[in-house]
Amino acid sequence: MAIRNILVEGDPTLLKKSRRVKRFDDRLASLADDMIETMYESDGVGLAAPQVGVLRRLFVMDTEGEEKPVVFVNPEIVVEEGVQRGVEGCLSLPGLVGVVSRPLSVTVRAQDLNGDYFEETFTGLAARCVCHENDHLDGILYRRRSETVLCTREEYEEEMRRKAEIEAAMRQEGDAPHDGAIPEHAADGKGHDDISEGEVDA
Numbered sequence: 001m002a003i004r005n006i007l008v009e010g011d012p013t014l015l016k017k018s019r020r021v022k023r024f025d026d027r028l029a030s031l032a033d034d035m036i037e038t039m040y041e042s043d044g045v046g047l048a049a050p051q052v053g054v055l056r057r058l059f060v061m062d063t064e065g066e067e068k069p070v071v072f073v074n075p076e077i078v079v080e081e082g083v084q085r086g087v088e089g090c091l092s093l094p095g096l097v098g099v100v101s102r103p104l105s106v107t108v109r110a111q112d113l114n115g116d117y118f119e120e121t122f123t124g125l126a127a128r129c130v131c132h133e134n135d136h137l138d139g140i141l142y143r144r145r146s147e148t149v150l151c152t153r154e155e156y157e158e159e160m161r162r163k164a165e166i167e168a169a170m171r172q173e174g175d176a177p178h179d180g181a182i183p184e185h186a187a188d189g190k191g192h193d194d195i196s197e198g199e200v201d202a
């Protein structure tokens with residue numbers, strides 16, 4: 001096993017579409033091993049082959065934190081249900097986060113390292129991660145899907161704090177007509193209560 005170098009945004013490889021894996025050999029197994037080690041080393045919950053410069057349809061994931069990584073070869077999302085809005089990050093866009101809507105649950109059909117097919121349904125964080133990694137295989141970075149301008153986690157938390165303060169102030173005012181002194185962005189109608197917290201660098 002070896003730690004591989006993770007490409008960062010700006011590298012054109014990250015914007016290319018990956019090809020299907022055809023050979024299920026030792027080289028593939030060794031690539032998957034390296035990716036798993038690299039993912040853990042970087043505190044990520046997922047890592048896709050193009051992120052280490054290999055344009056093949058393969059990603060690894062461990063959202064449980066129990067060192068039970070799953071390898072997906074030639075994955076296809078066959079069912080998507082519901083929607084979740086949440087904070088997302090990416091090992092190829094280090095230090096940044098953005099808010100992305102993803103399906104609440106996905107069913108994936110993929111092959112394992114022996115080429116055998118399996119089908120599994122994932123929800124919550126795991127569903128988010130599957131979608132994020134699958135996007136990498138099509139050359140899509142989450143910046144393209146983010147509903148907010150990407151910022152650092154500290155900036156994001158500061159923004160959430162400010163928003164919460166404004167919302168609390170508005171609640172205190174009750175239904176009394178206000179004098180227009182409330183900043184516009186406090187009334188954009190986008191509640192953030194539904195945003196799930198959790199680190200998703202993937």
Ligand SMILES: [Zn+2]
Nearest residue numbers: 090091092202
């Ligand atoms: Zn990523």
